[in-house]
Amino acid sequence: MSQISAKDVKDLRDKTGVGMMDCKKALEETGGDMQKAIEYLRKKGAALAAKRAGREASEGMIAIRISDDNTSGVIIELNCETDFVARGDDFTGFAAAIADLALENGIASAEAMMSLKLGEAYGNESVEDSIKTMTGRLGEKIDLKRLSLLQTSTGIIASYIHPGSQLGAIVELATDKPAESAELARDIAMQVAASSPIVVDRSVVPAENIEKEKEIFRQQALSQGKPEQFVEKIVTGRLEKYYQEVVLLEQPFIKDSNSRVQGVLEEFARKNGAAVSVTRFVRYQLGA
Template sequence: MATITAAMVKDLRETTGVGMMDCKQALAENQGDMQAAIDWLRKKGLSKAAKKAGRVAAEGLIGAHTAGLKGVLVEVNSETDFVARNEQFQGLVKMVAQVALKVGADIEKIKAAKVGSVTVETAIADAIATIGENMTLRRAASLEVTKGVVSSYVHNAVIEGAGKMGVIVALESTGEADELAHLGRQLAMHVAAANPQALDPAGLDPTIVKREKEVLADKYRQQGKPENVIEKIVESGLKTYYKEVCLLEQAFIHDNAKSVAQAVKEAEGKIGAAVKITGFVRYALGEGIEKQESDFAAEVAAASGRK
């Protein structure tokens, strides 16, 4: 039996764009013959995935899945919004989220995990071949508590647990489970709407805080304010900034007369114990992906030979 080296698997993956485990199997099935392995992948339909790998996939769905003390978010992208309405794709996203809940948020571990007789990576490649669009498992996140609950909220859900935006919030508490879950969902909805950048000021990136201070200071220097006054104004301005971007200091969307911290404190009465928000994650579909803009009229003109 031919020896299959890591270098051979790497070369086949770079040539075809097919997943590592499938490349290894292709080489093993064909005694290390590179061309035969390529043909084997083509016959399996996996090479169709490679042909589409260069396309920008910025649509798709966010999947959320929780079970008691743990919750996950995943983002699976496709090229068009139309695919997000495809039942096979929807099932794929739910399956990926369920796997992530078991194996964690590491993308490579999720891809390598088995679902029945195939890996998640193979299942994605099969969906690409069947549906005809590039798809990618872009990212995943998980939260877990030792006592309490992880709650979720999916905005613009197309099916239960999958939509255009997803949020998970982790609450640590020994209190009444149903009341805690209710608060968790309210907080997840708040995070979806208010998009906080951190739990509290200590969680903000120091470079962002520094830039905010510099912007405020320069603004008042240009107005001719003295430095000792500027310092006080900047501190006041930062407090306002924290109320905009820090979860605990934001006005609660369900009752904007109180902050999120105040709302949590008030809810502790019904819950029957102290509540601590230990983390949150918010995924909006396609954020940070540079989408390709196309001029449809120009494409039609080019196809017909006109300029």
């Protein structure tokens, strides 16, 4: 067997990002052939990915990319097994590369990403194969759990990521004055991240959610000994509070608890002579 030089080992590590000892073993197993060694490591990564498929990958990060013209935005959740790996440059760089690729191609789901090819830094492999390779490199299960895309032709997309990259949101703001609305849009994204609404306005709260909450409030009132004739009024009052918790426009504004989000939008519209409304949002929290 030919002697494996330190330079060859370093070159293979530079090409693959895999640890030095694994690179040395790959070259030894393939007689020093660089291309065969790369293929060896890819197969090893695929085998490790299959072996760890049943493992729980509950750590990771949220990554967001917004287009330069603020009309398109992508949010992803990429998972791994430990916080140590999640904070490493290899993992965070991989998440960034996937988010960039999704934005560039207008991809709206994790499934649709799998066949796309990442750049030279990832061996021009597909996302699916790159995930296997990254699993081999990091020694942990890697999973692209979810991905969402927002695009608009009538306003702007804005985002907010909480420090630590475990919570983030993107929002679509319909407006005829996008430049003036940029700060407001970011505030709304921060609102969504911090206050976790489930819908923009109460008209689209799922009927099953309303009935479930009504029944809970009804049983609470009865168990507290409230007279039957007052129960429905109590339920109605508590349902209003529920709306203020889960409906974005009815939530207290995070920058001024005396104002509601709807009121903030109306005040901005009045001051700026603008039409402005929240169309939709996506909020990701790691593991949720």
